[in-house]
Amino acid sequence: MSPKIIFSGDxxxxxxxxxxxxxxxNNQVLAIANLVKNQHIVGLLDIVPAYREVTFVFDPLIIDIVAFKSFLQEELTKPTISLTTGSGKIYEIxxxxxxxxxxxxxEVTNYHGLSMEEVIRLHVDRAYRIYMLGFLPGFAYLGGLDKKLHTPRKNTPRLQIPAGSIGIGGEQTGYxxxxxxxxxxxxxxxxxxMFxxxxxxxxxxxxDKMxxxxxxxxxxxxxxxTHFNDFFAEEIMS
Structure with a gap:
């Protein structure tokens, strides 16, 4: 399926x-987002990548939106748009x-019929891709959770979850x-x-990966x- 260009407002x-x-x-999303970012287009205010789409926010009084749309259409036909733009960093938390x-x-161990040790082993056994950031400041949507740990969200959400809590929601994990x-x-x-x-x-x-x-x-x-930026100071500066 070819990507679509859709206006989501003025x-x-x-x-x-x-x-x-x-x-x-997701690599294609990041590639087009990064390509446009590097153009330094006057009137382009923000770039917001997500799982399968990217939103470009612009000032309609400054940007030539017809020319910008044509630029996007042309770039999306190029094979290089499939290249990944991740830094390759893996942050170990x-x-x-x-x-x-x-x-x-x-509750998770009982739901899957696993021991606590097995749940922990499965959770730490892989690196998770950061597909996007959002929902909360510093929140990363992580993909790649082992199917053996896919667990439904709680029927009644908690009103307060402490900062730093690690959780599973459906087929995702995160903090x-x-x-x-x-x-x-x-x-x-x-x-x-983390924030x-x-x-x-x-x-x-x-x-990136986590x-x-x-x-x-x-x-x-x-x-x-310990602040995230201090804990990973060397990796961030490299």
Whole structure:
């Protein structure tokens, strides 16, 4: 299916790809987003990539939207649009998995008929792709969860989930960067501060990857309160 170019108002235009969740489609989204970004087009205000589409926000009094649409149509026909634009970085996040911080860890083990050790092993056993950022500041939509851990969201969402909580929602996994209501099944918690409003710059990018690894309580206490940007300072600067 060829991508479609659709106006979503008088100040934005979307490039929409096939309605499937795949790295190939997401690579195309990131490629066209990055290509347009590098053009430094006057009047283009924001670029918002998602799973299978990218939104370009523009000032209609400045940008020549007809010319911009033609530019998009031409670029989308080129084979290089399928190239990935991720940095290739893999951020390894420490997680304490236990019943105290993993509020639903037992529920997840019982749902799948697995032991706690098996759930943890399956969760840390792969690197997850960041498909997009959104929902909450610093929240990454991660793809690639093992099918053995796919778990329905809670019927009644919690009003408060602590910042740093690691959860499973359907076929996705991820973390709550700030305290928030939510319906994901919480299986652990990271000591790393994933978002701080006093230092709001987010270093994660769509196309990067994230991997979790298990730590014990003494390690959790030692790392507690460390900001993401400080914890990964060398990787971010490289």
């Amino acid at each position: 100040t934005s235009i979307n490039v929409v790809f096939e309605n499937v969740l795949s790295e190939e489609i 420490p997680v304490l998995y236990n019943e105290t911080v993993g509020l639903d860890l037992l 709550y960067p700030v305290e928030s209501p939510g319906g994901w099944q919480i299986i652990g918690k990271t000591p790393i501060v 701080d409003s006093n230092h709001p710059e987010i270093k994660l990018h769509a196309g 991997k979790f690894y298990a730590i014990d309580e003494p390690e959790y206490k030692t790392m507690k309160g």
